Amino acid sequence: MSFYKLTHRDYFEALKEGRLMGLKCRECGAYTAPPKVCCDGCGGTGVETVQLSGKGVIKTFTVIRVAPEGLEAPYIVAMAELEEGPWIMGNILDVDPDKAGMDLIGKKVAVDHKVLPPLNYTSGEGVAPVFKIIS
Numbered sequence: 001m002s003f004y005k006l007t008h009r010d011y012f013e014a015l016k017e018g019r020l021m022g023l024k025c026r027e028c029g030a031y032t033a034p035p036k037v038c039c040d041g042c043g044g045t046g047v048e049t050v051q052l053s054g055k056g057v058i059k060t061f062t063v064i065r066v067a068p069e070g071l072e073a074p075y076i077v078a079m080a081e082l083e084e085g086p087w088i089m090g091n092i093l094d095v096d097p098d099k100a101g102m103d104l105i106g107k108k109v110a111v112d113h114k115v116l117p118p119l120n121y122t123s124g125e126g127v128a129p130v131f132k133i134i135s
């Protein structure tokens, strides 16, 4: 039995299948994503696994121009506030990083994913959130 109601492995497996999972607190009602041992709202452990809408709004972003080994720059890393409240990090692939400007902030997005190849410093293939601009 894990301390985690929702493990990172299950979170990323679901993401790969197109579902964004999170935790909902039975005590304060706050949502937590990516998964943690306790609630982001109150620190309580009375959390249960729920599927999130996968919709959010871009709150901030940066353009990476020097990539970690195995990845190619430039690319955009953004933080989106989900409809349920938590902020998650992800890439924006459908915008040219050289043209990314402040107008990205406030854009509505849907959470998708991309599969990352195994890298020297990872244990096999990975999966990462991607934000698709919807309006």
Ligand SMILES: [Zn+2]
Pocket (backbone or CB within 6 Å): 025, 026, 027, 028, 029, 030, 039, 040, 041, 042, 043, 044
């Ligand atoms: Zn709570």
